[in-house]
Amino acid sequence: MNNRVKNQLRIIGGEWKRRVLPFADVDGLRPTPDRVRETLFNWLMWDIQNTKVLDLCAGSGALAFEALSRGAQHVTMVEPNPKQAKILKENIQLLKAENCLLLQQTAQQTLSNLNEQFDVVFLDPPYSLNLWEELAMQVDPFLANNAFIYVEADRALHQLNLPTTWQLQKQTRAGVVQAGLFKKTS
16 A cells, blocks of 8 residues: 555455455545445345446445445446545456446536436445535436435435435435435336
8 A cells, every 4th residue: 555545444345345446535534334335235135136326425445346346337426636546546457347437527527427317326425515405406317217315314315305206215314424325216
C-alpha cells in the first residue's frame, strides 16, 4: 500500500468476499458502515442479481463493489473527487470489474445526461451538502418500475422530502446513520 492511501474497506459478501480495497483520505468521505452494508445486502439478497445499479455518490465505492460482488449485472458509479475517482478506477481494474462504469462528475451532471433505467439506486450524498431531495427528484425518472432505492442520511428519513412514489420497505440505524430501502411504486 502506498503512502497516499491509508483508508480501507472490506467487501462483506459474494464473489469478492473479504477483499480489502483502499480509498482516499478525502474530507467528508465516509463509507457505509459494515453493519449497515450487511443489513442492506441482506434486504436485497434476492433482488440484486442481474440488476442495473446506479451509485450516485460512490465515495469509497463500498456499495457499488458490494453490489457487483453479489451479482449485479452492471454498476455505474459517480464520483466527482479526482483523487478518489483515481482510486476507484484502480480498484475496478484490480477486481477486473468490466461491468462497472465510473463517471468522474457530479451526481447532477450525471443525471442531466442519463438515458437509461436502473433497478437499484444508492442515494448516499455527503451529509453536509443536503442533496437528498434534489437528487431524489432528478433520479426518479430513471428508476425502473419496482426499482429499489437505498437512502442513507444523518437524520430521520421522513425529514428528507423524498418522492411520494417511493415507499419505505425497511429501515435501520447505526449511530448517526439512518438508512432505508425504498421501492418505487409508479
